[in-house]
Amino acid sequence: xxxxxxxxxxxxxxxxxxxxxxxxxxLFAPIITIVVYSFNAGRTLVVWDGFSLDPxxxxxxDPTMASSVLTSIKAALGSAAFAAVIGTLAGIAAxxxxxxxxxxxxxVVTLVLITPEIVDAIALLIWFVRMGGPxxxxxxxxxxxxxxLWFGHAIFSTAVVVLIVRARVSGMDESLEEAAADLxxxxxxxxxxxxxxxxxxxxxxxxLLSFSLSLDNTIISSFVSVAGSTPWPVYVFSAxxxxxxxxxxxxxxxxxxxxxxxxxxxxxxxxxxxxxxSELTQALxxxxx
Amino acid sequence: xxxxxxxxxxxxxxxxxxxxxxxxxxxFLGGMGIAATGALxxxxxxxxxxxxxxxxxxxxxxxxxxxxxxxxxxxxxxxTVKSYTTKTGVNIRLDVYNSNEEAIAKLGAAAGTGGYDIxxxxxxxxxxxxxxxxxxxxxxxxxxxxxxxxxxxLNQAWDKDNTYSVCKDWGSTGFLYDTKVIKxxxxxxxxxxxxxxxxxxxxxxxxxxxNYLAGxxxxxxxxDWTSTDAGFLDDVEKFILNDVAPHINAYESYPGAALxxxxxxxxxxxxxxxxxxxxxxxxxDPERYRWVLGAPTTELWMDNWTILKGAKHLxxxxxxxxxxxxxxxxxxxxxxxxxxxGIAGLREKAKADKLPLSEMIFFTDQQVATFKSGxxxxxxxxxxxxxxxxxxxxxx
Amino acid sequence: MIPALPAGLLLTGFFLVPIGFIxxxxxxxKPGLLSSIGVDRLSLDRYxxxxxxxxxxxxxxxxxxxxxxxxxxxFIAYPFAYWLSHHVAxxxxxxxxxxxxxxxxxxxxxxxxxxxxxxxxxxxxxxxLMSAGIIHQPLNILFTRxxxxxxxxxxxxxxxxxxxxxxxxxxxxxxRQASRDLGAGRLRTFLQVTFPLSxxxxxxxxxxxxxxxCGDYITASILGGASANMAGQLVAAQFLMAQNxxxxxxxxxxxxxxxxxxxxxxxxxxxxxxAVLRAHRSVTLPGAVN
Numbered sequence: 001x002x003x004x005x006x007x008x009x010x011x012x013x014x015x016x017x018x019x020x021x022x023x024x025x026x027l028f029a030p031i032i033t034i035v036v037y038s039f040n041a042g043r044t045l046v047v048w049d050g051f052s053l054d055p056x057x058x059x060x061x062d063p064t065m066a067s068s069v070l071t072s073i074k075a076a077l078g079s080a081a082f083a084a085v086i087g088t089l090a091g092i093a094a095x096x097x098x099x100x101x102x103x104x105x106x107x108v109v110t111l112v113l114i115t116p117e118i119v120d121a122i123a124l125l126i127w128f129v130r131m132g133g134p135x136x137x138x139x140x141x142x143x144x145x146x147x148x149l150w151f152g153h154a155i156f157s158t159a160v161v162v163l164i165v166r167a168r169v170s171g172m173d174e175s176l177e178e179a180a181a182d183l184x185x186x187x188x189x190x191x192x193x194x195x196x197x198x199x200x201x202x203x204x205x206x207x208l209l210s211f212s213l214s215l216d217n218t219i220i221s222s223f224v225s226v227a228g229s230t231p232w233p234v235y236v237f238s239a240x241x242x243x244x245x246x247x248x249x250x251x252x253x254x255x256x257x258x259x260x261x262x263x264x265x266x267x268x269x270x271x272x273x274x275x276x277x278s279e280l281t282q283a284l285x286x287x288x289x
Numbered sequence: 290x291x292x293x294x295x296x297x298x299x300x301x302x303x304x305x306x307x308x309x310x311x312x313x314x315x316x317f318l319g320g321m322g323i324a325a326t327g328a329l330x331x332x333x334x335x336x337x338x339x340x341x342x343x344x345x346x347x348x349x350x351x352x353x354x355x356x357x358x359x360x361x362x363x364x365x366x367x368x369t370v371k372s373y374t375t376k377t378g379v380n381i382r383l384d385v386y387n388s389n390e391e392a393i394a395k396l397g398a399a400a401g402t403g404g405y406d407i408x409x410x411x412x413x414x415x416x417x418x419x420x421x422x423x424x425x426x427x428x429x430x431x432x433x434x435x436x437x438x439x440x441x442x443l444n445q446a447w448d449k450d451n452t453y454s455v456c457k458d459w460g461s462t463g464f465l466y467d468t469k470v471i472k473x474x475x476x477x478x479x480x481x482x483x484x485x486x487x488x489x490x491x492x493x494x495x496x497x498x499x500n501y502l503a504g505x506x507x508x509x510x511x512x513d514w515t516s517t518d519a520g521f522l523d524d525v526e527k528f529i530l531n532d533v534a535p536h537i538n539a540y541e542s543y544p545g546a547a548l549x550x551x552x553x554x555x556x557x558x559x560x561x562x563x564x565x566x567x568x569x570x571x572x573x574d575p576e577r578y579r580w581v582l583g584a585p586t587t588e589l590w591m592d593n594w595t596i597l598k599g600a601k602h603l604x605x606x607x608x609x610x611x612x613x614x615x616x617x618x619x620x621x622x623x624x625x626x627x628x629x630x631g632i633a634g635l636r637e638k639a640k641a642d643k644l645p646l647s648e649m650i651f652f653t654d655q656q657v658a659t660f661k662s663g664x665x666x667x668x669x670x671x672x673x674x675x676x677x678x679x680x681x682x683x684x685x
Numbered sequence: 686m687i688p689a690l691p692a693g694l695l696l697t698g699f700f701l702v703p704i705g706f707i708x709x710x711x712x713x714x715k716p717g718l719l720s721s722i723g724v725d726r727l728s729l730d731r732y733x734x735x736x737x738x739x740x741x742x743x744x745x746x747x748x749x750x751x752x753x754x755x756x757x758x759x760f761i762a763y764p765f766a767y768w769l770s771h772h773v774a775x776x777x778x779x780x781x782x783x784x785x786x787x788x789x790x791x792x793x794x795x796x797x798x799x800x801x802x803x804x805x806x807x808x809x810x811x812x813x814l815m816s817a818g819i820i821h822q823p824l825n826i827l828f829t830r831x832x833x834x835x836x837x838x839x840x841x842x843x844x845x846x847x848x849x850x851x852x853x854x855x856x857x858x859x860x861r862q863a864s865r866d867l868g869a870g871r872l873r874t875f876l877q878v879t880f881p882l883s884x885x886x887x888x889x890x891x892x893x894x895x896x897x898x899c900g901d902y903i904t905a906s907i908l909g910g911a912s913a914n915m916a917g918q919l920v921a922a923q924f925l926m927a928q929n930x931x932x933x934x935x936x937x938x939x940x941x942x943x944x945x946x947x948x949x950x951x952x953x954x955x956x957x958x959x960a961v962l963r964a965h966r967s968v969t970l971p972g973a974v975n
Binding site: 390391393395397398417418420421494498538539540541550551553665666667669670673674676677678683684685 | 715718719721739742743746802805806807827828829910911912913914918922923924925926927928929
Binding site: 015016020023046086102108114116120126159215252263264 | 687688689691692693695696697699700701702703704706707761764765767768769772773779780783784785786787788789790791792793794795796797798799800801802803805839842871892896897899900901902903907916917920921924930933937940941944945948
């Protein structure tokens with residue numbers, strides 16, 4: 001693996017390789033444990049009682065579990081897409097048009113990141129209850145439970161996307177866009193053909209991170225979610241307090257497999273498109289150098 | 290429809306108000322005795338659903354496809370839920386809570402937008418919840434199986450004539466201990482505190498719920514654990530902060546269900562939760578954990594089925610409650626949750642079946658005489674403060 | 686700023702306004718047993734109640750857990766990110782980085798329960814260590830401070846690795862080469878070239894770990910039990926148990942201010958250290974030239 005490296009055998013290098021492998025073991029030890037225990041024949045997840053595929057059969061046959069997973073995926077896709085679009089626009093604007101408004105906007109974004117999730121969750125619930133009309137339970141447009149989750153998750157995600165995209169744009173040369181403007185390209189075309197391709201890696205990172213955060217969000221979800229659109233983490237949180245059944249681990253393993261496969265697919269497409277995930281994550285550095 | 294005319298007067302006859310009012314007294318068991326008649330016992334043999342049939346046939350209702358629960362964790366057998374879904378096509382969705390306070394706070398904040406149909410509060414909280422306008426008045430004609438409930442558990446002081454609620458379960462509080470760590474016999478709450486301060490120091494869990502702090506203090510001496518007297522609450526605070534908090538390793542409301550993880554050696558818990566835990570570890574190590582019912586006094590609680598105001602699935606809610614009141618279904622529920630469901634005749638059936646650990650479900654006359662109901666009152670605020678202080682003290 | 690309008694509207698409508706309510710409520714009071722908030726009489730009294738000994742004790746506790754957690758994450762993530770960015774061939778890097786993300790795709794409660802299974806006194810790790818003679822008593826980690834930090838580090842490590850990896854990967858190797866050519870040892874090159882250049886990543890990572898951790902009260906408590914007494918819990922208790930929205934809101938506002946002040950203090954401290962180091966270096970430079 002260390003092909004092309006000058007001194008693969010010296011002490012520091014061996015130390016770093018060992019460290020890297022230990023961290024991977026640390027990261028995966030509980031995941032592997034959960035995957036192994038997802039084949040537990042026993043009634044309780046944590047007490048091993050022999051190998052069985054039954055938990056998988058039961059997990060697939062449980063409509064409540066399946067619907068909570070589906071709710072989570074819808075909530076994560078919706079809020080991540082929403083955050084990626086509006087966060088990208090705002091991030092570009094904040095980087096390209098610095099000034100009083102950009103400063104105010106960035107202060108708000110920072111405040112979003114600093115506010116403890118529990119405060120956000122309670123504030124949102126109180127607010128959702130007061131709001132009616134297009135944001136109320138009787139609206140004609142969208143599923144009310146999903147809408148609450150979208151907005152609830154989109155707030156933090158949007159803040160994250162804004163910061164990532166802004167960091168990326170700040171590091172970019174504006175001359176290309178200026179050249180296009182000199183050639184009388186209209187603003188929309190300039191954006192679509194020049195700016196967007198340049199910031200796209202940052203948008204993808206923002207989207208992926210938002211998706212993961214939403215898929216795992218427990219506190220805000222448990223407050224704002226409405227019966228009938230209980231997302232997966234809230235379902236697990238409920239189950240954790242009672243008898244923890246192996247089916248939860250089975251469903252989780254299935255989700256893990258599916259997400260890894262889709263991640264691999266995305267990676268494949270991106271690699272063909274010329275991007276690489278290391279380039280993608282560069283935007284995460286939190287600022288230009 | 291006709292069941293209303295027959296069942297309600299029957300209840301009145303079987304349970305004179307004076308007996309039923311006193312939740313924690315002999316009427317409880319007296320009623321149990323009366324109810325254990327051959328007629329009711331034979332009802333246990335009937336298949337679930339047969340008793341529903343007449344009402345359903347008289348007025349066929351569309352149950353819809355969903356029903357949303359706001360309930361305690363592990364409080365219904367997944368098998369029961371599944372068979373109900375198979376039978377009716379109604380899918381049940383569940384969200385859970387840790388304490389009555391938490392549930393009421395969430396329902397209050399959501400102001401009816403939570404979308405829940407069924408809620409299972411503890412009896413003494415019902416007057417306030419009803420007063421806050423959160424509960425639907427029950428239509429008894431839709432609950433023919435109400436006749437199957439032991440009259441001792443109907444018409445309670447906090448909900449006369451079962452206007453808002455029907456008994457789901459009743460039970461008590463005690464503790465579990467690990468005999469590998471505590472090698473002596475524990476019998477009372479004083480023993481609990483003593484073991485907690487000695488062999489089980491740093492390995493003891495208590496409930497994550499404010500009023501149990503007052504309970505632990507008061508039950509040891511038989512004091513009133515619902516007192517709002519400032520002096521009493523001061524004493525509770527001193528006791529909890531100095532004598533209890535330093536020895537606590539977790540504030541957990543369902544330690545029994547997680548017993549197998551061996552996180553604590555001494556755990557305050559409800560009888561059914563303890564039984565679920567013991568059943569799970571029974572196969573591997575039956576002697577290791579021991580259950581003790583709190584003494585000299587301890588808690589009495591009764592959890593109740595209620596329907597929330599604004600419920601979107603009213604018919605399904607009634608059909609579910611009626612379904613679980615069926616003695617056959619109820620007996621399965623009892624085996625799973627480890628709580629007495631208050632349906633007449635089940636104690637006898639359990640005895641005949643030699644149901645394991647049934648002494649944790651059915652209590653004797655003398656035990657019930659030591660049970661005391663809790664309350665939601667002005668002391669709660671102060672107890673929440675004490676709980677947060679205790680948590681800070683335990684972390685050191 | 687027109688393109689920022691949708692985001693501005695979202696953050697105003699679903700963050701600033703609701704938070705405004707919280708701030709407004711913090712001046713109110715609890716009128717009765719089952720009513721959560723009264724605002725017909727406004728006062729600062731709730732702030733007096735919120736800033737009590739319990740808050741200070743709990744916030745102190747939270748700071749300890751969060752600071753130690755952040756430091757551990759940095760300590761673990763830095764060599765890892767350095768290894769990934771400099772010792773792994775570039776064609777494998779992005780794949781390995783994606784693999785680092787994989788644990789995020791398992792529900793966080795379940796992955797923490799994975800740790801519970803591993804660390805349990807009856808678990809396989811305990812049994813293996815006992816039979817190997819390394820320990821003589823069953824493991825007793827769950828519900829201790831050690832368990833708190835395992836839970837915290839595990840769940841936040843990725844947010845330290847990502848920004849560190851990005852700065853380290855972008856760093857020009859010729860800078861280190863130059864330092865080495867000028868006769869600096871490996872350690873000195875690291876301390877005077879690599880580490881200072883990676884500071885933006887270090888700062889971003891520390892913020893990404895420390896700030897959310899200060900408000901989080903679930904992650905630490907699953908493995909840590911009562912050892913994890915976090916400030917977020919105080920806010921939750923007022924809203925969820927006492928139904929005292931006024932006191933809960935005041936506690937929330939105090940918590941936000943406390944977090945901001947901690948971050949600002951850390952920033953000021955860092956600025957001072959950097960300034961001192963610069964001054965120190967500018968003195969040694971002429972010596973180096975000679």
